[in-house]
Amino acid sequence: MNGLQAVITQLMKEKRDVLISILFGFIAGIAAVGLFSASGYLISQAALGVPIYALTIVIATVKLLGFTRAGSRYVERLISHRATFSMLKHIRVHFFDRLQQLSPARLQRLKSGDLLSRAVNDVESLQNVFLRVIYPPIVLVLIFFATILFTAYFSVWMAIWLIIGLSLSLVILPALFAWLQSATDESTAEQASALTAEATDMLYGYQDLTIHQNMQARQDAFADLNDDYENAIARSRVRELVHQVLDGWVGFAMAWGVLAIGSYLSAAGQFDAVLLAMFMLLTLTVFENTSPMAAFPQYFRDNKQAADRLYTLDQPDEAGGNTLQTPITHIDFDHVTFTYPGEERATLHNVSLSVEPGSKTAIIGASGSGKTTVLQLLLKLEHVESGSIQLNGESIHTIQADSIWDVSNVVMQEDAFFQGTIRDNLLSDASDESLNEALRLAALDSFTLDDPVYEKGDNLSGGEKQRLALARVFLRDASLWLLDEPTSSLDRVTAERVLHHVYDRAQNDTLILVSHDLTGLDQFDQIIVMDHGEVVETGDYDSLMDKQGYLYQLKQIEAATL
Numbered sequence: 001m002n003g004l005q006a007v008i009t010q011l012m013k014e015k016r017d018v019l020i021s022i023l024f025g026f027i028a029g030i031a032a033v034g035l036f037s038a039s040g041y042l043i044s045q046a047a048l049g050v051p052i053y054a055l056t057i058v059i060a061t062v063k064l065l066g067f068t069r070a071g072s073r074y075v076e077r078l079i080s081h082r083a084t085f086s087m088l089k090h091i092r093v094h095f096f097d098r099l100q101q102l103s104p105a106r107l108q109r110l111k112s113g114d115l116l117s118r119a120v121n122d123v124e125s126l127q128n129v130f131l132r133v134i135y136p137p138i139v140l141v142l143i144f145f146a147t148i149l150f151t152a153y154f155s156v157w158m159a160i161w162l163i164i165g166l167s168l169s170l171v172i173l174p175a176l177f178a179w180l181q182s183a184t185d186e187s188t189a190e191q192a193s194a195l196t197a198e199a200t201d202m203l204y205g206y207q208d209l210t211i212h213q214n215m216q217a218r219q220d221a222f223a224d225l226n227d228d229y230e231n232a233i234a235r236s237r238v239r240e241l242v243h244q245v246l247d248g249w250v251g252f253a254m255a256w257g258v259l260a261i262g263s264y265l266s267a268a269g270q271f272d273a274v275l276l277a278m279f280m281l282l283t284l285t286v287f288e289n290t291s292p293m294a295a296f297p298q299y300f301r302d303n304k305q306a307a308d309r310l311y312t313l314d315q316p317d318e319a320g321g322n323t324l325q326t327p328i329t330h331i332d333f334d335h336v337t338f339t340y341p342g343e344e345r346a347t348l349h350n351v352s353l354s355v356e357p358g359s360k361t362a363i364i365g366a367s368g369s370g371k372t373t374v375l376q377l378l379l380k381l382e383h384v385e386s387g388s389i390q391l392n393g394e395s396i397h398t399i400q401a402d403s404i405w406d407v408s409n410v411v412m413q414e415d416a417f418f419q420g421t422i423r424d425n426l427l428s429d430a431s432d433e434s435l436n437e438a439l440r441l442a443a444l445d446s447f448t449l450d451d452p453v454y455e456k457g458d459n460l461s462g463g464e465k466q467r468l469a470l471a472r473v474f475l476r477d478a479s480l481w482l483l484d485e486p487t488s489s490l491d492r493v494t495a496e497r498v499l500h501h502v503y504d505r506a507q508n509d510t511l512i513l514v515s516h517d518l519t520g521l522d523q524f525d526q527i528i529v530m531d532h533g534e535v536v537e538t539g540d541y542d543s544l545m546d547k548q549g550y551l552y553q554l555k556q557i558e559a560a561t562l
C-alpha cells in the first residue's frame, strides 16, 4: 500500500462525514449554478417586460437557491473539516504506534529533525488530502455532470462545448501543471524537512559549533536551505496563479462560446433566445467552481510525498519470531558479513566466533575494527546480511529481539539519560535500598536517588554516565553481560573497583567485554582480536602471547609507549 492509499484508509474511517460533505458540497455548488442561471432567466424576462407576478416562482426560486447555497456551504465546511481533523487524529495515533514498534537501530537512523518534521509538518500537510485533493475533483465532476445533463436537454451542442471545457479544466490543465511541477523542482515538503533537520542539528550542536567557530558556515547553509524553501514556495504560488488565470480564461472562453452557439442556434430557430443569458451565467458560475483545481497539482504532489514519507515507517521491521525459553548459553557467529544500510563497504567480513556458557570473553582491536557492531548484531539492533548467528543453537532470525534484551545486561558506549532524578534514570522499580546498593557498586555513592539529572544527562560527566549505566545493569538479573567499553572514561582505580564488582556479579554468567584496555586480559577465558572487520586471533591470554601474533604485538607497542 502506498502512502496516499494508507491515508485514504484512515480517512475512510470517517466515511459518513466524507459522504455528507461531498453531498452538501454538491448541493452548494449546484445551488450556485441554479441561482445564477435563474437570475439570468429573470433578467431576460424582465427586459422583455414580462409582468412581475408572472415571475414570482422564479424570484422565489432565486431566493430559495440563495439560502440553500449558504446553508449547504456551511454544513459542507463544518463536516468536511470535522472529517479532516478526525483523519489527522487517526494518522497521528497510527504514526506513534508505528514509531513504538520500530527497531532501535532504525529509529536511530532517522535524523531527529526529520522525524520531527514527519510527526508535525507531514501530518499537518495531510489535512489537505481531503479538502484540496480528493474532495474538489469529485464535487466538480458531480456538478459538471448535472449541469451538462441540464444543458443537453436544451442544446446538445452547448453540452458538448461544456464537456470540452470540463476536460480542459479538470484534466488537461491540472495534468499540464502537474507535469511542469514534477519537471522543475523537488517538493516543498522535502525542503521543509531538510530545513527542520538542519535547524535541529544547529540547536543540538550549538555549543560545539560556537567553540569550533563554525556557526557562521552552518548559518549560511541554513539560510541557503531557507532561501531554497522560500523560492520553491514562491514558484509554486506563481504556478498556482498562472493556472488560476488560465482557468478563468477557460471559463470566459466557454461563456463566449455558449453565447456564440446559442445565438447561432436561435437564429436558426433551434433555441429560445430568452435562455441565452441563463446559459451565459450558468457557464460562468460552473467554471468559477474550478478555481480550487489550480492548487490541485501542488497539493496532490506534496500530500503524496508527505504520505509516502510518513508511511515508509509502515514497512515492517523483520518479523518477530520466537521468545527465548532459556537464558542464552551458547553464542555462535558463523561466517558473518555485515554492511550498515546505505554504506558501500562491509563492516564485518566473514566473522566466526564462539562463546561458551559461563565464559568470560574480551573483544579487543583497533578503533573502528567492528567490535561494537558484533554486539549490535548479537542484540538484533542490526540484522545479519550473510552467514548466521546462533543463540543456544537457534538462528537469531527466529528469535524476538526483546527476548534477547530480556536476558541481557547491556552497557553500550552511549547510553541514554533522561530529565528527572537519579532514581528515574536507574530504570528500575526496585526498593530504594537496592537502588542505593547499585549506586554503591557502580562507585556512585556520592549521589542520592533524588539528585536531578538534566536532559540527556547534561549535568553528568562522561564517567558518571558510564557508572550510572553500570548501576542500571547491577539492578538487573540477567545472565548474559554485554559491555561495550563500560569504563573507558573512568580513572584506573575507579574502573578496577567497578569492574571487580561486575566480575563478581557475573561469576556464573556469560560475559563479553569490548575494550581497548589491554590490562587484565589474563582473567578472560577467551580473547578475540579484531582488525578491519575481521577476527584475526582467538584464544586465551597465554596461548596468544606464546603465539606472538597480534595481541603480542599490541602488548609490545603498549609496553614501548609506557
Ligand SMILES: Nc1ncnc2c1ncn2[C@@H]1O[C@H](COP(=O)(O)OP(=O)(O)OP(=O)(O)O)[C@@H](O)[C@H]1O
Binding pocket: 340, 341, 343, 347, 365, 366, 367, 368, 369, 370, 371, 372, 373, 374
Ligand atoms: N550506524 C552506522 N552506520 C554506518 N557505519 C557505521 C555505523 N556504526 C559504525 N559504523 C562503521 O562501522 C565500522 C565499525 O564500527 P564499530 O563501532 O563496530 O567499531 P569499534 O571497533 O567498536 O570502534 P571503537 O573502538 O572506536 O568503538 C566503523 O568504520 C564505523 O565507521
